[in-house]
Amino acid sequence: MLNQSWQPRQTHMSATSTNGKEPLIAVSRLKKAYRTPAGDFYALKEIDLQIYPGEFVALAGRSGAGKSTLINMLAGIDRPTAGEIVVNGHAIHRMSEGELTRWRGREVGVIFQSFQLMPMLTCLQNVMLPMDFAGLYNSPKERSARAFYLLEQVGIAEHAHKLPSAVSGGQRQRVAIARALANDPTFLAADEPTGSLDSKTADAVFEVFQNLVAQGKTIFMATHDRELASRVSRVVRIDDGEIVKDTQLHR
Ligand SMILES: Nc1ncnc2c1ncn2[C@@H]1O[C@H](COP(=O)(O)OP(=O)(O)OP(=O)(O)O)[C@@H](O)[C@H]1O
Ligand SMILES: [Mg+2]
Numbered sequence: 001m002l003n004q005s006w007q008p009r010q011t012h013m014s015a016t017s018t019n020g021k022e023p024l025i026a027v028s029r030l031k032k033a034y035r036t037p038a039g040d041f042y043a044l045k046e047i048d049l050q051i052y053p054g055e056f057v058a059l060a061g062r063s064g065a066g067k068s069t070l071i072n073m074l075a076g077i078d079r080p081t082a083g084e085i086v087v088n089g090h091a092i093h094r095m096s097e098g099e100l101t102r103w104r105g106r107e108v109g110v111i112f113q114s115f116q117l118m119p120m121l122t123c124l125q126n127v128m129l130p131m132d133f134a135g136l137y138n139s140p141k142e143r144s145a146r147a148f149y150l151l152e153q154v155g156i157a158e159h160a161h162k163l164p165s166a167v168s169g170g171q172r173q174r175v176a177i178a179r180a181l182a183n184d185p186t187f188l189a190a191d192e193p194t195g196s197l198d199s200k201t202a203d204a205v206f207e208v209f210q211n212l213v214a215q216g217k218t219i220f221m222a223t224h225d226r227e228l229a230s231r232v233s234r235v236v237r238i239d240d241g242e243i244v245k246d247t248q249l250h251r
Helices: 067-074 097-107 123-134 140-153 169-180 199-214
Strands: 027-037 039-051 056-061 082-087 108-112 187-191 218-223 233-239 240-248
Touching: 027 067, 027 123, 039 056, 039 067, 039 240, 056 067, 056 199, 067 082, 067 187, 067 218, 097 108, 097 123, 108 169, 123 140, 123 169, 169 187, 187 199, 199 218
Parallel strands: 056 218, 056 233, 108 187, 187 218
Antiparallel strands: 027 039, 027 082, 233 240
16 A cells, blocks of 8 residues: 555655754745735735744734735745745746646645635545646546545545535535645645634644644644644744744744
8 A cells, every 4th residue: 555656755855843954945035015006015025934844833913914925925826026935945936827836736735714625526526636737646546546545634534425515614624635735745835724613623623734744744824813823833923014923832
């Protein structure tokens, strides 16, 4: 079983300590301006940030502080106005749209508050979709086996053949996490992943993240939830587009 190609790809970034390691993500002098009728609005003013392999980082800050904007920059969903973003050796600020799309499909797992599953596809098919797009894991059979394996990892394999509308919110978010893991990404970027879940369900989803970090994944998660933010390894606080606090909690 272990040699099957749908098992995680090997990466050179599997360490769980920052000591003496190169950052997995290095952001320097990052700025993001949105064009508005009133002129350019700088949602990110000058961000410098390094995230190391194996870190579980919460991005905290009030509404409008710039959390989603920063997550979107690191996930290659939106582009910076100025500055540099290097992820696992890739200078993503220099990539063309096409390169960025391909890079994102293979290197980042993104999880949103609203799950964003395809309603007409089963849970299993939703998890297979990124593999289909990236052309990874050769045959449909391999992709389906890997998708099933990932649904098992997040504890909902029994719902594999249901539509998202037939499972609960917490289960949908687990499907979204399994989908984010589909191509065995370098890191996971999550934007308020527990924002629409009750506290008990949020806790269970958070545990899935903790397990992934224990397995060596790196997670950057925007959250409003102070309780959850206190349980990660590091909290970066952003206010008005600037990092105002950066706290290591434990490791
Ligand atoms: N497309 C846009 N055009 C103009 N301004 C925008 C745009 N997107 C976001 N902004 C502004 O940028 C700032 C940061 O927004 P962002 O969505 O990153 O905040 P946030 O910290 O994620 O907030 P929330 O906690 O409410 O999700 C806000 O002032 C917002 O109004
Ligand atoms: Mg947001």
